[in-house]
Amino acid sequence: MQAMLTHTKMEMRMFFREIIGLFFVFIMPALCFYFFGSLFGTRQYGDMTYFDQYIPGMIGVILFTAGFFIIGLQVVIDREKGVYKRLKGTPLKPAYVFQAILTKGFFAVFAGALEIILIAKYAFGAPVSNHLLQFLLSLIFSAVTFFAIGFVVASIAKRFQSAMAIGFVAMYPMMFLSGATIPLDNLPNGLQTVSMFIPLKYAVHMMQNGWTGQLFTSASTLDAIVLGSILTAGIIIGIRFFRWDIE
Numbered sequence: 001m002q003a004m005l006t007h008t009k010m011e012m013r014m015f016f017r018e019i020i021g022l023f024f025v026f027i028m029p030a031l032c033f034y035f036f037g038s039l040f041g042t043r044q045y046g047d048m049t050y051f052d053q054y055i056p057g058m059i060g061v062i063l064f065t066a067g068f069f070i071i072g073l074q075v076v077i078d079r080e081k082g083v084y085k086r087l088k089g090t091p092l093k094p095a096y097v098f099q100a101i102l103t104k105g106f107f108a109v110f111a112g113a114l115e116i117i118l119i120a121k122y123a124f125g126a127p128v129s130n131h132l133l134q135f136l137l138s139l140i141f142s143a144v145t146f147f148a149i150g151f152v153v154a155s156i157a158k159r160f161q162s163a164m165a166i167g168f169v170a171m172y173p174m175m176f177l178s179g180a181t182i183p184l185d186n187l188p189n190g191l192q193t194v195s196m197f198i199p200l201k202y203a204v205h206m207m208q209n210g211w212t213g214q215l216f217t218s219a220s221t222l223d224a225i226v227l228g229s230i231l232t233a234g235i236i237i238g239i240r241f242f243r244w245d246i247e
Contacts, residue, residue, distance in 0.1 A: 004096040007087075011100040012107065018074060024065035025112045033058040033116055034123060036181065041124050045183060048212065051126035055116055056207035057180040059139065060200050062112035064174045067146030068167040070108045071101060072153035076163040079154070084244040094244065102147060109143045131213035138210030138220075142203035145227045148234025149199065155241040174200045202226040 015021065036054065043050045078084060087097060120126040129135055157163035175181050177191060178200035184192055195201050206223035209215050 008100040011104045021070045059113045060180045060204035063146045066108040067150035071150030073163045075154040129211045134215040135210035138206045145231045151238040
């Protein structure tokens with residue numbers, strides 16, 4: 001237990017030293033949210049206010065960046081530096097390393113989500129959801145799914161450059177074709193079709209349902225099926241292909 005706690009503390013210290021991860025989890029989403037909130041904060045989207053739609057939306061962006069940059073990219077960097085190879089010579093079990101990585105990922109997601117909610121409340125006077133438990137459940141389920149995607153990236157990419165390229169290629173479709181920043185109804189029909197293949201779309205929609213108290217309705221069924229399928233596939237791929245050492 002002491003070894004697990006010690007390694008978790010080490011992972012957290014490393015987290016605060018990684019400028020790329022900090023930028024994409026805390027700075028970029030917050031700036032985008034404040035900018036779009038200043039421009040469109042008074043708009044209505046059907047029965048939803050701007051903030052009902054875009055608090056979950058921007059938190060969805062944080063899920064993506066945490067999964068790809070905090071977990072996927074960082075695991076590749078540490079593996080390339082030989083961190084995990086050196087750990088194999090210690091009593092530390094791989095399960096403890098895995099747990100520490102997940103703890104770091106959840107910290108990033110929860111801290112980033114809290115930042116967005118506080119900006120909405122104190123910068124724009126937006127009310128906080130009355131269904132925080134539903135939102136929290138949807139957030140955790142979506143986060144685990146994107147952590148699994150992060151480990152898939154770490155399984156595929158052997159080098160930092162490859163992982164970074166995958167992250168940047170995926171970033172723009174995830175941000176702009178998922179409903180996280182632009183309403184899907186405003187997109188051309190062709191792009192709306194493409195959005196059906198964007199995993200973040202389903203995470204954002206599920207969190208919007210959680211935020212508005214509709215998580216346990218039929219409106220979330222498709223989201224749960226798609227995210228559950230991605231999570232299952234990610235676990236299978238990770239078990240089959242993930243390696244702690246560069247081969």
